[in-house]
Amino acid sequence: MIKTGKTGVLLVNLGTPDSTSTGDVRKYLREFLMDGRVIDIPFIPRWMLVNLIIAPFRAPKSAAEYRKLWTDRGSPLLFHTVDLKEKLVEKLDSSEYVVSMGMRYQSPSIESALEELMKKKVKKIIVVPLFPQYASATNGSVIDRVMEIARGWQIIPEITFVSNFIDHPLFLKAWKELGQEMMEKKKYDRFLFSYHGLPERQIKKGSVDNYCQLGACCNKYSSSNQFCYRAQCFQTTRMIAAELGLPEDKVDTCFQSRLGKDPWVQPYTEDMIKKLSSEGVKNVLVFSPAFVADCLETTVEVGQEYKEQFEEQGGDHWDLVPSLNSEDTWVDCLVDLVHSKS
Numbered sequence: 001m002i003k004t005g006k007t008g009v010l011l012v013n014l015g016t017p018d019s020t021s022t023g024d025v026r027k028y029l030r031e032f033l034m035d036g037r038v039i040d041i042p043f044i045p046r047w048m049l050v051n052l053i054i055a056p057f058r059a060p061k062s063a064a065e066y067r068k069l070w071t072d073r074g075s076p077l078l079f080h081t082v083d084l085k086e087k088l089v090e091k092l093d094s095s096e097y098v099v100s101m102g103m104r105y106q107s108p109s110i111e112s113a114l115e116e117l118m119k120k121k122v123k124k125i126i127v128v129p130l131f132p133q134y135a136s137a138t139n140g141s142v143i144d145r146v147m148e149i150a151r152g153w154q155i156i157p158e159i160t161f162v163s164n165f166i167d168h169p170l171f172l173k174a175w176k177e178l179g180q181e182m183m184e185k186k187k188y189d190r191f192l193f194s195y196h197g198l199p200e201r202q203i204k205k206g207s208v209d210n211y212c213q214l215g216a217c218c219n220k221y222s223s224s225n226q227f228c229y230r231a232q233c234f235q236t237t238r239m240i241a242a243e244l245g246l247p248e249d250k251v252d253t254c255f256q257s258r259l260g261k262d263p264w265v266q267p268y269t270e271d272m273i274k275k276l277s278s279e280g281v282k283n284v285l286v287f288s289p290a291f292v293a294d295c296l297e298t299t300v301e302v303g304q305e306y307k308e309q310f311e312e313q314g315g316d317h318w319d320l321v322p323s324l325n326s327e328d329t330w331v332d333c334l335v336d337l338v339h340s341k342s
Contacts, residue, residue: 006098008122008157009338010113011085012142013130013293015105016075020066026059032105037141040202062296069299078103080293081130083326084334091335096342098122104142111149124158126341128334130292132171133232134164135198136206160341163227166236170333175289176243177329178321183244186317188285190276191246193237194302195290197255197264198229214265230255230265236289252276256306257297269306277313284310287321292330294323 017028033039033050041049066075073079085101092099098120102113117125129142143161150156165171204212211217211224218231225231237253254272258264267275276284286306288298298320307318324330 005121005123005157006096007338007342008117008120008125009088009092009097009099010110010117010125010127010146011081011088011099011101011130011334012110012113012127012146013077013081013101013103014138014295015103016077016295017063017066018106019074020063020070022059022063025063025066026055028106029055029059029062035105035137035141037144038137040136040199040205065296065300068304069294069296075295076299077293077295080323080325084130084293084331087326087328087331088334088338091331092338097338104138104145110142110145114146114149118153118157122157124160124342126160126162126338128162128337131290132164132166132292133195133229133236133290134227135229136202137198139163162337162341164232165333165337166232167239168333168337170329170336171324172239172243174324174327174329174333175240175287175321178324178327179240179244179285179287182285182319182321186283186285186319188283188317188319189250189281190284191241191244191251192269192272192276192284192286193233193240193251193253194256194269194272194286194288194306195233195236195253196257196297197268199260200263200265203228203230203265233290237287240287240289256301269302270309273306273310273313273315277310277315282314282316284315284318285321286318288323292324294325298323 017024030050033054039046069076081101085099089099098117100113100116102108102110127146129139131138150159200214203214206227208224212228214230217225218234221231221235234253237251241251252272254267254269255265256269286302288302291298303320310318
C-alpha cells in the first residue's frame with residue numbers, strides 16, 4: 001500500500017494581545033471587533049464604532065485588566081493552549097498525526113498554523129475550535145476564516161470541523177473532576193454556571209423556524225435548538241450538574257461580558273449576584289464552561305470582579321473552578337474528538 005500523508009490537527013482558540021501595552025491591546029480589539037460575526041452590523045457603522053469609539057477608549061482600560069492576569073509566560077490563554085497542544089502531540093500517534101495551533105485573532109494566526117500543516121503535506125485537516133458551545137461569533141468565525149484561507153490554495157485537502165462538544169463524556173468528566181476537587185475543600189450553598197454572553201439578535205438569527213424565544217425553550221435540548229448557543233449553555237449546566245450530583249434548586253445559569261446597550265442573553269451574571277445576595281446565599285462555587293483555558297473573562301471578570309461584587313453585597317465565599325487548561329482528561333477528550341473525525 002502506498003503511504004500517503006498524515007492527518008493534520010488544527011487547534012484554534014480565540015486570541016490574545018501580544019502584550020499588555022495599550023497599543024497591542026488596541027490592535028487586538030480592532031481585529032476582534034471588526035469581525036462581522038462578532039459585531040454583526042454593516043461594515044461602515046461597525047468600522048466607526050470599533051475604530052472611533054471602542055478601540056480608542058476601551059484599550060487603556062482593557063490593557064490594565066490584562067496586566068492583572070499576565071504572567072512570566074505571558075498570556076494564560078496562549079500558554080495554556082500551547083501546553084494543550086504539546087500534550088495532545090504526546091498522546092496522538094506521530095506516524096499518523098501532526099498538530100498545529102492558531103488564534104482566531106492576532107498571533108499565532110490561523111493562516112500560519114495552516115501553512116505549517118500544508119508544509120507537512122497532510123492529506124486531511126481536522127479543525128478543532130476550542131469553544132465547547134457553538135456560536136457564530138466563535139466556532140462559526142473560525143470555520144469561516146479557515147475556509148476563506150483554503151479558497152486561495154491550488155490544492156485543498158479534505159477539511160473537517162468539530163462543531164461543538166458539550167456532550168462529550170470526557171469533557172463532562174474533566175469538569176466533574178475539577179468541581180469535585182473544589183467541593184472536597186469547602187461546602188457551598190449554590191453553584192453558578194457563568195457563560196460568555198451574546199446579543200439576543202445573534203441567537204434569533206440562528207433560530208430554526210423561529211423556535212427560539214430566549215426563555216423556557218432552552219429547558220429542553222433538541223434538534224430544534226441544537227445550535228442555539230443559549231440552549232447549549234443550559235444543557236452544559238444540566239449535564240455537568242448531573243455528573244456532580246448537584247440538586248437542581250442549587251444550580252443557576254447566567255451570562256457575562258455584555259458590550260453595548262442592545263439586550264444580550266439573560267439572566268445576566270450581575271443580576272444573579274444580586275439575587276443570590278437577596279436570598280442570603282453566602283458560599284458560591286462558580287463554573288465557566290464556555291472557556292477551556294483561563295483568560296481575562298475567567299480569572300479577572302469572574303474570579304475577581306464578580307467576587308468583589310458578591311462580597312460587597314454580603315457574601316462570604318465566591319470561588320472559581322479553574323478552566324480545563326491542559327488537564328489530562330481534557331486532553332483525552334481532544335484525542336477522542338480527533339479520532340472520531342479521522
